[in-house]
Amino acid sequence: MQNQARGVEAKSPWWWDEARTSIGRHFLRDLEGLWADVLRLAAVVEEDLVQSVRALCDGSMELAEDVRGRKRNVEDWEVTLERECVRMLALHQPVACDLRRVAAVLKINADLERLADFARHISKRVGKLAEEPLGLPVPQPLENLATAALGQVRRGLDALTRADVALARQVIADDKGIDRSYRKVVAGLKRDIVEDPRRVDAWLLFISTARNLERIADHAARIAEVVVYLKEGEGPRRSA
Structure with missing residues (x-):
């Protein structure tokens, strides 16, 4: 699978040779x-996102419960990374590019935390949709948005x-397209509410x-910004 291959492929960070000349051995090991x-956390979060979207599109409560059941393990992992x-920072007191590397890990960890939260939010809605007496299949435009958002996550992590x-x-640039798709999806759903108000809860x-899918793509773009930040020393600026 993509996420399994990623961990093997990136056994050592890309800045490894440079780091060997600028930081101490113990800091390098840490x-x-x-x-x-x-x-590894990125691989787990990516899989949770994939499963939550699949649960939404297929109406699979089993997949949704699997994602929600991993909440505590993912949260513990995120807290451990932040503490490390x-x-x-306290032990080695890195400066300049070394400090930038640790700061980048902190930022990625925060983005992964939010992505994991969105995976659980989507999974929760699978259960709520199943309870709707006038339930509906997932509208195709929404499913297309989900596919595009997952593609952003995959490519953002590949870039990293x-x-x-x-x-x-490219991931950063494509975020604008996701925003446009999101606005079209929401506009269509609002029209559906007007045309079929009996199903207002499902439309909402x-x-x-x-909205969660749009934010997922946004965090993928933020991870892509970290790639530019680590390689070039400053991140790109996204226009509003």
Whole structure:
């Protein structure tokens, strides 16, 4: 699978050769472990997102419950990573590019935390939609938005793993397209509410899910910005 291959492919960070000349051996060892943990967490979060969207589109309560059941493990992992970053900052007191690397891990961890939250939010809505007496299948435009958002996550993490600045910049640029699709989906769902108000609760759940998908793509773009930040020393600016 994509996420399994990612962990093997990125056994050592791309900045490894440069780091060997600028930081101490113990800091290097700690940073290597930190990086490996971030990539493993990224693989888990990516899989949770894929399963939550599949649960939504298929109406699978089983898949939704699987995602929600992993909440505590993912949260514990995120807290451990944050504590390890703080420990490294206090113990090694890195400066310049070394400090930037630890700060980047903290930022990625925060984005992964939000992505995991969105996966659980979507999974919860699977249950709420199943309870609707006038339930509906997922509208095709919403399913298309979900596919596009997952594609952004996959490519953002690929860019991070491979240090692919060109791919990272493409992910950042494509975020505008996701925003446009999101607005079209919401506009269509609002029309559906007017045309079929009996199903207003289901339409509102779909609107909320669309918002989550837009935010998922946004965090994928933020991860892509970290790639540019690590490689070039400053992140790109996205226009509003």
